[in-house]
Amino acid sequence: ETGVTQSPTHLIKTRGQQVTLRCSSQSGHNTVSWYQQALGQGPQFIFQYYREEENGRGNFPPRFSGLQFPNYSSELNVNALELDDSALYLCASSADRASNYGYTFGSGTRLTVV
Amino acid sequence: SQQGEEDPQALSIQEGENATMNCSYKTSINNLQWYRQNSGRGLVHLILIRSNEREKHSGRLRVTLDTSKKSSSLLITASRAADTASYFCATHSSGNTPLVFGKGTRLSVIA
Numbered sequence: 001e002t003g004v005t006q007s008p009t010h011l012i013k014t015r016g017q018q019v020t021l022r023c024s025s026q027s028g029h030n031t032v033s034w035y036q037q038a039l040g041q042g043p044q045f046i047f048q049y050y051r052e053e054e055n056g057r058g059n060f061p062p063r064f065s066g067l068q069f070p071n072y073s074s075e076l077n078v079n080a081l082e083l084d085d086s087a088l089y090l091c092a093s094s095a096d097r098a099s100n101y102g103y104t105f106g107s108g109t110r111l112t113v114v
Numbered sequence: 115s116q117q118g119e120e121d122p123q124a125l126s127i128q129e130g131e132n133a134t135m136n137c138s139y140k141t142s143i144n145n146l147q148w149y150r151q152n153s154g155r156g157l158v159h160l161i162l163i164r165s166n167e168r169e170k171h172s173g174r175l176r177v178t179l180d181t182s183k184k185s186s187s188l189l190i191t192a193s194r195a196a197d198t199a200s201y202f203c204a205t206h207s208s209g210n211t212p213l214v215f216g217k218g219t220r221l222s223v224i225a
Contacts, residue, residue, distance in 0.1 A: 004156075033212055042202055042215040043157070056212055088154055092213075099206035099213050102147055105156040 006091050006106035013081050013113050021076040021111070023091030026104045031055070031097050032074040034066060035090040037108075043090055049074055050097045078111075086113045118146075118203040118216030126222040133190040135219040137203030138183075144206045146179055147213065148188050151200045160188075160201075195225045 005024045013019050025032050031050045035043035045058035049068035063079040072093070078085055088110050092103035121136045137146070145164045149157040163170045163179045163186065170177050176189040190197055200220050204213040 006156075035215075037154075039154075042217040045212045045214060048212050050210070055210060058212075090156060092157075097210035099145065099147070099211075102159040102162050103157075103213060104159065105149075107156040108154075110154075 004091060004093050004104050004106035006089075006109050008109060009107065010110045011112070013111065015081055015083060015113055017081050018077065018079045019081060019111065021078075021089050021091075021109045022073070023075070023093075023106055024071075024073045025091075025093030029093035029095050029104065030072050031094045032068055032072065033092045033094070033103065034074070034076050035092065036060075037088040037090055039087075046076070048097070055097055081113045083113050086111060118205050118214065120201070120203055120216045120219040122219060123217070124220045124222070126224065127193055129193060129195055129223055129225050131193055133193050133197070133221055133223070135188045135201050135221070137186045137188070137216055139186075139203075139205050139216075140184065141205075141207055143181070144208055146177075146186050147204045147206070148175075148177060148186075149202045149204060149215075151202065151218070153199075157202065190221075193221075193223045195223050197221060198223045 033048040034046040037043045047057040048055045052068045068074045088108045090108045092105045118139045147162045148160045151157045174191045200218040202218045204215045
């Protein structure tokens with residue numbers, strides 16, 4: 001049984017650029033959630049995907065978008081990067097949408113926007 | 115937005131002592147979960163307690179839940195240096211809503 005894998009681990013982008021972050025979910029999990037974590041803060045919910053459909057979205061602008069694929073892996077895309085987008089981006093997979101069994105997190109992608 | 119709020123924000127104890135962290139939340143919940151995060155990396159699920167439960171144990175961890183006060187506590191007994199990390203509570207409110215995290219407690223265990 002594999003855990004959640006995120007790539008890349010670190011990334012430096014210039015303001016205005018676009019970025020794609022990737023996540024492979026744990027075997028048997030059909031739900032993927034993305035979180036943004038600023039330094040010293042708790043994770044903030046971006047959105048969740050369940051069986052390739054968006055299943056909820058937090059208070060993030062439309063330039064944050066996502067996809068989930070048939071194998072339940074997922075991408076987070078951010079357009080027109082801003083300096084405040086610098087953060088740790090966390091992907092978590094779960095066996096259901098209702099958080100009844102806890103989330104399995106990846107190690108995160110550290111994005112720096114300069 | 116943050117649902118849970120942990121207290122204290124930071125805690126420093128000696129190895130072997132017990133560490134207690136508290137979490138308060140605002141709306142009714144289906145379950146409450148505690149996670150650990152080492153050095154800004156991924157979060158690790160520690161324990162889940164459902165709204166109809168009052169106490170759960172897992173190894174050196176003890177979690178209590180008081181739904182009337184909308185609060186939970188995490189007790190780590192006989193702490194070790196390896197317990198040094200940030201600890202977050204996360205609440206699941208209802209239906210298919212996502213987990214909402216607090217700001218965390220930074221625990222330092224000094225050998």
